[in-house]
Amino acid sequence: MEWNPRTNRGVRMDAEVKIELVDAGGDTEATDELVDHLRWELLELDVAAVSPVPATPAPPGSKGVDMAAAAALLVQVRGSVEAVRLVVSAVRAWFSRSRDPGLSVKVTIGDRTLELSRATVEQQERLVQEFLRSPPADAE
Numbered sequence: 001m002e003w004n005p006r007t008n009r010g011v012r013m014d015a016e017v018k019i020e021l022v023d024a025g026g027d028t029e030a031t032d033e034l035v036d037h038l039r040w041e042l043l044e045l046d047v048a049a050v051s052p053v054p055a056t057p058a059p060p061g062s063k064g065v066d067m068a069a070a071a072a073l074l075v076q077v078r079g080s081v082e083a084v085r086l087v088v089s090a091v092r093a094w095f096s097r098s099r100d101p102g103l104s105v106k107v108t109i110g111d112r113t114l115e116l117s118r119a120t121v122e123q124q125e126r127l128v129q130e131f132l133r134s135p136p137a138d139a140e
Helices: 028-043 081-097 121-133
Strands: 015-023 049-052 072-077 103-109 112-116
Touching (some): 015 028, 028 049, 028 072, 081 103, 081 112, 081 121, 112 121
Antiparallel strands (some): 015 072, 049 072
């Protein structure tokens, strides 16, 4: 099936969506709770899996774990571009309900990343629509 740029339909898409929570406040306990809440919301969607990003081994001489990996999820999406659109929309809706002023969210699909921060609802909507309008790298 060929990709239609006007409707963004016609593509069979199995995708891995990486979602990273970035909390400027650095409160790891609060960030863990946010990740858990987002994970449960994403599991309500028709996705193949939602799992934490595997932590990479800490560099020699460092202490602790990779906090960026600890605050990230991988969502396995099977189906169409519309399924990916639902995941991105759910993340955006979840983010708009969050009250943490230092929180931002990065959504990465392949080589494309969308970052949501405390922009207005209209600005976020424009960013999301442009991100979703772009064809996946393997659909061109």
